[in-house]
Amino acid sequence: SQQGEEDPQALSIQEGENATMNCSYKxxxxxxxxxxxxxxxxxxxxxxxxxxxxxxxxxxxxxxLDTSKKSSSLLITASRAADTASYFCATAGSGxxxxxxxxxxxxxxxxx
Amino acid sequence: DADVTQTPRNRITKTGKRIMLECSQTKGHDRMYWYxxxxxxxxxxxxxxxxxxxxxxxxxxxxxxxxxxxxxxxSLSLESAIPNQTALYFCATSAELAxxxxxxxxxxxxxxTVL
Numbered sequence: 092s093q094q095g096e097e098d099p100q101a102l103s104i105q106e107g108e109n110a111t112m113n114c115s116y117k118x119x120x121x122x123x124x125x126x127x128x129x130x131x132x133x134x135x136x137x138x139x140x141x142x143x144x145x146x147x148x149x150x151x152x153x154x155x156l157d158t159s160k161k162s163s164s165l166l167i168t169a170s171r172a173a174d175t176a177s178y179f180c181a182t183a184g185s186g187x188x189x190x191x192x193x194x195x196x197x198x199x200x201x202x203x
Numbered sequence: 204d205a206d207v208t209q210t211p212r213n214r215i216t217k218t219g220k221r222i223m224l225e226c227s228q229t230k231g232h233d234r235m236y237w238y239x240x241x242x243x244x245x246x247x248x249x250x251x252x253x254x255x256x257x258x259x260x261x262x263x264x265x266x267x268x269x270x271x272x273x274x275x276x277x278s279l280s281l282e283s284a285i286p287n288q289t290a291l292y293f294c295a296t297s298a299e300l301a302x303x304x305x306x307x308x309x310x311x312x313x314x315x316t317v318l
Binding site: 124 | 207236245248291293302304305306307314
C-alpha cells in the first residue's frame with residue numbers, strides 16, 4: 092500500500108510560474124524525502140526533511156512538513172521547462188529499518 | 204561512470220522463463236533495494252538487504268527472489284516469469300547517516316516485458 096499520496100496527480104504550468112505539489116501520509120515518520128524522475132529514468136533525490144523540521148530550502152526548492160496534519164508540500168519556484176518530470180514523496184518510518192515508502196507521484200509539465 | 208548500474212536495461216521474455224536482473228554499485232553503501240514501478244504509479248519495494256548476510260522481504264516479494272553476492276552486488280530473480288511482472292525495475296542503494304538520513308540512489312532501471 093502507498094504511504095504517501097501526492098496531490099495533484101498532474102500539474103501543467105507556464106515557465107516562470109511556481110509549482111506546488113502536496114503529499115499526505117498515514118503513519119509516524121523519521122523523515123520525508125522528495126525525488127524527481129524523468130520519463131523512464133531512475134529517481135533522483137532532491138531534498139530530505141526530518142520529522143522535527145518544519146521547512147527546508149535547496150536552491151529553487153522549498154519543502155514544508157506539518158506532522159500534525161501528516162502532510163508535506165514541495166514548491167518549485169520560477170519553474171523551467173527542464174523541471175518537467177514526475178515528483179515523488181517518500182516517507183521513512185520511525186522504526187529501525189526505515190525503508191522508504193513511495194507515493195504515486197505528481198506529473199509536472201512546464202510549458203515553454 | 205554511473206554509481207549504480209543495472210543489467211540488462213531492457214528485456215523481453217516469455218511466460219515461464221527464469222530471469223535475473225543484476226545491480227552493481229560503486230558507492231560503498233551497505234544497503235541495497237529492489238523496486239518495481241508500474242505505469243503511473245510509485246515504487247513498490249520487492250526486497251532489501253542491509254548487508255551481505257541480511258535479506259528482507261518487501262511489500263511485494265511473492266514470485267521474486269534475491270541474492271546478495273557481495274556488498275556491491277544485488278541480483279533479483281523471477282523464477283517463472285508471468286505477464287503481470289511486466290514493469291520497470293529499479294535497484295537503489297543507501298547508507299545510514301547521522302540523524303537518520305537515508306536518501307537512496309537509484310540505478311537507471313530495467314524495463315522487463317513478459318509475453
